[in-house]
Amino acid sequence: MSEYVAVTPALRDLRWRRFTDYRHAQGRHLVPITAPESGKVASSLPLAFVADENNEWNVHALIGLESECNHCLDDRFGWRAAYVPAFLRTSPFRLMPVSDEKPTSMALFLERESPWVTPDGEERIWTSAGQLTEQVSSIFTFLKQWQTHDLRTRHAVNALAECEVLVPWVVETHHGGSLPGLFRVDESRLCALEDEPYLELKRRGALPLAYAQMLSTHQVAALERMASEAGASESVDIMS
Structure with a gap:
């Protein structure tokens, strides 16, 4: 589990550098996204x-x-898919609740053990005047925008769940079995909705997400290819 610390003036001497690859995305097979x-x-x-x-x-x-394996990374931690989710583009920073008692009060946090937090990093967090640097301030603004989109997206997705159009989705793993906890939109259930629940999905911005998810299922084949290529790369005999 990564350790995150609040970005306060106590970190004034800490240095970091902008990520140059996506090694920070290792160890995960899911990434949250937002509706936009x-x-x-x-x-x-x-x-x-x-x-x-x-x-x-x-x-x-x-x-x-x-589970906990990213097949979108190449052997140099480059990103192989055509699009990088916004969630992965702010490392080593994250917007997180100030405390469990105040889950809606968010603040800027830093992943202390991130590969991008180093003594020889070219970036500082705080200026000599005690203000966030321009780079960190820009990331903070982006994260606050992302958080706003995230809340609206969750509101929309929960509407889909409430209308009972989500069903378990069996996605086979690369080595057999299936990934747990995945759901998809059942098109027949969506089309069978009465007018009022359908209009509620429209009001809550859930319909574009539903259609996007249904269309995206065709990308499983592309992910399977990347997984196969990653497996082939790992099994290369360096003596041959």
């Missing part, structure tokens, strides 16, 4: 709906066909 980027994501990666421990729903990009 769903069309771009769906053109290159499968989308799946996932419920958390509180039965709150969200939409994710499926980036691996094994």
Whole structure:
């Protein structure tokens, strides 16, 4: 589990550098996305709906066909899919709740053990005047925008769940079995909705997400190819 620390003036001497690859995306097969980027994501990666421990729903990009394994990375941690989800483009920073008691009060946090937090990093977090640097301030603004989109997206996805149009989605892993906890839109259930629940989905912005998810299922084949290529790369005999 990554350790995140709040970005306060106590970190004034800490240095970081902008990421040059996506090694920070290792160890995950799902990435949360937001509605505004769903069309771009769906053109290159499968989308799946996932419920958390509180039965709150969200939409994710499926980036691996094994649990905690990212098949979108090459052997140099370059990104192989056509689109990089916004969630992965702010490392080593993240917007997180200030505390469990204040889950809606968000602040800027830093992943302390990130590969991009280094003593020889060219970037600072704070200026000599005690203000966030321009680079960090820009990331903070982007994260706040992302958080706003995330809340609206969750609201929309939960509407789909409430209308009972989400069904379990069996996606086979690269080595057999299936990935747990994935759901998709059942087109027949969506089309069978009465006018009022259908209009409620429209009001809550859920319909574009539903259609994007259904279209994105065709991207499983592309992810399977990347998984196969990654497996072939790992099995190369360096003595041959």
